[in-house]
Amino acid sequence: MFSSPIFLCNENKMLYFCYFGMHILSTSTDAQELKIVPRSDASAPTLELTDKSKNTTTTVSVSKTSSDPFMTLSGSFSLVEDRFYSFEVKDGSNVIYKGLIFCTNQTNYEKFDVHKDDYVVEDSYDNEFVIL
Numbered sequence: 001m002f003s004s005p006i007f008l009c010n011e012n013k014m015l016y017f018c019y020f021g022m023h024i025l026s027t028s029t030d031a032q033e034l035k036i037v038p039r040s041d042a043s044a045p046t047l048e049l050t051d052k053s054k055n056t057t058t059t060v061s062v063s064k065t066s067s068d069p070f071m072t073l074s075g076s077f078s079l080v081e082d083r084f085y086s087f088e089v090k091d092g093s094n095v096i097y098k099g100l101i102f103c104t105n106q107t108n109y110e111k112f113d114v115h116k117d118d119y120v121v122e123d124s125y126d127n128e129f130v131i132l
Helices: none
Strands: 001-011 015-025 030-036 047-053 056-060 061-069 070-076 083-090 094-103
Touching: 015 030, 030 094
Parallel strands: 015 094
Antiparallel strands: 001 015, 030 070, 047 056, 047 083, 061 070, 083 094
């Protein structure tokens, strides 16, 4: 996940060092995890996923594990590579977290290239000069 650090305090005035930013998921249909810091805890959270290019929303079935202040949501996502998604985690009708997802199958985030495989180098010519 690409993100920026931020400090948070919970209701007990304990200081936490957290990261906010975009979550990176792949096109895999296997279970993937989202680690978030929600506004409040939920016993049975729901996740609504919106495809930003098609503006369609689906509900994803997720399971939850918690470790204060984090909530880890695990679910199978049906994502298309190189697309952005927004998502909301809800406790009933209350939104407890909003976030962004970018779908890519590239795994080396340090050398991530948004134009991977878009530019092809032409190498069918001989780069020798002929002098007469």
